[in-house]
Amino acid sequence: MYHTIRPGQIWLDTDGNRIQAHGGSILTVGDTFYWYGENKEKTTGEDALWHWGVRCYSSKDLYNWKSEGIIIPSETGDETSPLHPNAMMDRPHIVYNEKTGKYVAWLKIMGEPPCFAVLTADHILGPYQMENPRVNPCGLTVGDFDLAVDADTGKGYLISEKPHTMVYIAELNEEYTDAAGSYSEHFPHTAPPEAREAPAHFMRNGLHYLITSGTTGYFPNPSEVSCARDWHGPYEMQGNPHVGDRSKTSFNFQITSVFRHPKKKDLYIALADRWRPELPALAGETWESGAFSEEIQAKFRRIFDPSEEFVFTPEDAKDMRIHSAMSDYVWLPLKFDGNQVKIEWTDEWRIEDYTEV
Numbered sequence: 074m075y076h077t078i079r080p081g082q083i084w085l086d087t088d089g090n091r092i093q094a095h096g097g098s099i100l101t102v103g104d105t106f107y108w109y110g111e112n113k114e115k116t117t118g119e120d121a122l123w124h125w126g127v128r129c130y131s132s133k134d135l136y137n138w139k140s141e142g143i144i145i146p147s148e149t150g151d152e153t154s155p156l157h158p159n160a161m162m163d164r165p166h167i168v169y170n171e172k173t174g175k176y177v178a179w180l181k182i183m184g185e186p187p188c189f190a191v192l193t194a195d196h197i198l199g200p201y202q203m204e205n206p207r208v209n210p211c212g213l214t215v216g217d218f219d220l221a222v223d224a225d226t227g228k229g230y231l232i233s234e235k236p237h238t239m240v241y242i243a244e245l246n247e248e249y250t251d252a253a254g255s256y257s258e259h260f261p262h263t264a265p266p267e268a269r270e271a272p273a274h275f276m277r278n279g280l281h282y283l284i285t286s287g288t289t290g291y292f293p294n295p296s297e298v299s300c301a302r303d304w305h306g307p308y309e310m311q312g313n314p315h316v317g318d319r320s321k322t323s324f325n326f327q328i329t330s331v332f333r334h335p336k337k338k339d340l341y342i343a344l345a346d347r348w349r350p351e352l353p354a355l356a357g358e359t360w361e362s363g364a365f366s367e368e369i370q371a372k373f374r375r376i377f378d379p380s381e382e383f384v385f386t387p388e389d390a391k392d393m394r395i396h397s398a399m400s401d402y403v404w405l406p407l408k409f410d411g412n413q414v415k416i417e418w419t420d421e422w423r424i425e426d427y428t429e430v
Contacts, residue, residue, distance in 0.1 A: 075136040077421045080403040081326075081347055086130060087139045093128050095346050095400060096164035098330040099135075100197060106132045107197050109165060110329075111397075112143060118394040121159040127178070129198060135334075135424055144199040145178060145192060155206050160184035164271075164329060166220040167197065170249050171227060177249040179220055179231070182207075187215050187236075191250050210243045210252035217271040219330060220249075223304070224276075230304055234270040237288065237377065238262065242305055257305035260285065264377035266294060266370040275331040275341055280412060283308060284343070286327050291348045291395050292369045293322035298414045314407075314416045321366035324418050325352060326403040337427040341407040343416060348400045 075084075084092045097110020112128035127145035130138035145165070148154040156162065161183035169176055175193040178201055182188050189208040192201040209215060216234030223230070229245035231252060243256035262268040265288035273284045280300045287294040296315060299308035315323050326345035334340040356365035376383045406422060408415040 077423050078136065078404050079421050080324075080405055080419070081350070081401055084138075084402055087137055090140070091398070092130060092138060092402070093398070094130060094402075095397060096329050097344065098166055099332045099344065100167055100169070101335050102169075102197055104133065106135055107141075108132065108138060109144065109167060109197075111163065111165065113397040113400065115158075116397045118391070118396045121394075123159055123161045124163075125158060126156075127162075127165045127180070141198050144194075144197075145180070145201050155180070155182040155184065155188065155190040157184070162190075164217055166218065166330075168220045168222050168229060168249060169197075170222075170229070173248055175248075176201075177204075177220075177229075179208075179218070181215060181218060183215075189215050189218075193248075193250070204248075204250045208251055211241075211254060211256050213241060213243075213256070219272050219274045221274045222249075230274075232272045232274050232283065234268075234272065236270075237264055237268045240269050240272055240283070240285065259283075259306055259308055260299075264374070265289065266373040269297065271327055271329065273328050273331045273343070275333060277333075277339075277341065277409070278412070281308075282331075282414060284314070284328050284331065284414070286323065287370070289369050289373050290392060292352070292366075292392070293325050293327055293348070294366060294370060295321050296323045296328060296416075300412060300414075311413055314414045316415050316417045318418075319363055320353075320360055321363040322352075322360075324403065324405075324416075325350075331407070334424070334427070336430055337424065338430050339409070340424070340427040343403075343405050343407055345403040345405070346400055347403050348397060349395060350399070350401050 093112045094110030109129040112125045115125045126143040126147045129141045129144045132138045147158045148156040163181040167178045178192045180190045191205045194201040216236040218233035229249040231243045239261045240259045243252040246253045260269045268288045269285035271286045295313045298311040298314045301308040326347045328345045332342045353360045359365040
């Protein structure tokens with residue numbers, strides 16, 4: 074059994090298997106935590122197999138996780154399905170709709186054409202029914218995203234990257250199954266690596282926070298924090314929250330969501346994927362200095378510079394498909410200096426060190 078959280082260390086479920094909940098989030102139901110995400114157990118990077126459904130785990134303490142199985146299975150028999158293993162499903166997010174009594178799951182599908190798939194269920198563990206296999210909110214393209222519900226009004230919101238250009242925040246319909254037609258645009262950029270992706274939303278003391286990363290594929294880069302008093306902004310930039318991160322890689326992880334513990338005072342946990350644990354060893358002495366990260370960011374500028382004729386090498390193609398079945402997780406508590414967000418590295422920490430609400 075685990076009694077602490079050890080960021081970046083191999084994490085096994087109660088059956089002794091690697092946890093497969095990548096790009097995931099946590100939802101609390103009663104006194105049980107449910108951690109769900111991409112099941113990458115068959116994703117080795119050697120072929121086009123991107124995922125093997127959405128897997129879910131349950132826990133009472135956030136340390137020890139029991140596998141509840143695959144709650145949204147892949148569809149291997151239909152190559153046109155958004156749930157086909159090669160359809161590049163990413164970052165599932167599930168919210169509960171109190172009005173309909175349904176759990177609503179949105180999945181990012183980066184196959185052709187890119188879209189969201191939306192499913193619903195009566196229980197967090199399913200079974201899930203496909204409601205809309207292809208959603209492009211407000212006619213927009215889709216990318217990394219988050220889902221959130223206003224606790225006071227019950228209104229749902231989609232916060233999504235429009236790949237390589239900006240982040241948009243769209244209001245959802247009453248069922249949370251599509252956009253309602255209204256949206257706002259934020260953080261405009263012309264191209265990677267500056268373009269923001271992987272938005273993670275949370276609220277604290279009446280303020281809306283968004284943590285985003287830059288765009289450098291499976292290579293980590295500096296995160297940015299912004300905050301606003303309204304869902305639609307304007308958002309004020311705070312900069313990189315990672316204290317002492319000389320490697321310029323957000324401690325070699327990418328945040329996928331922020332979980333607020335319902336029974337602990339001011340405990341917000343950044344849930345992140347360490348997609349490529351081998352990178353520091355691969356980079357050698359250029360890792361800690363930040364030179365490796367700067368080189369990767371410069372490379373992405375060349376890739377997306379229309380004046381450059383960038384030629385992809387076999388190694389570049391390999392970087393797009395990694396052995397994500399072996400990727401690790403980094404969970405770190407957020408710290409606050411007034412309204413400023415800070416993330417500090419620690420090798421080990423305990424939920425019990427935070428006071429009860």
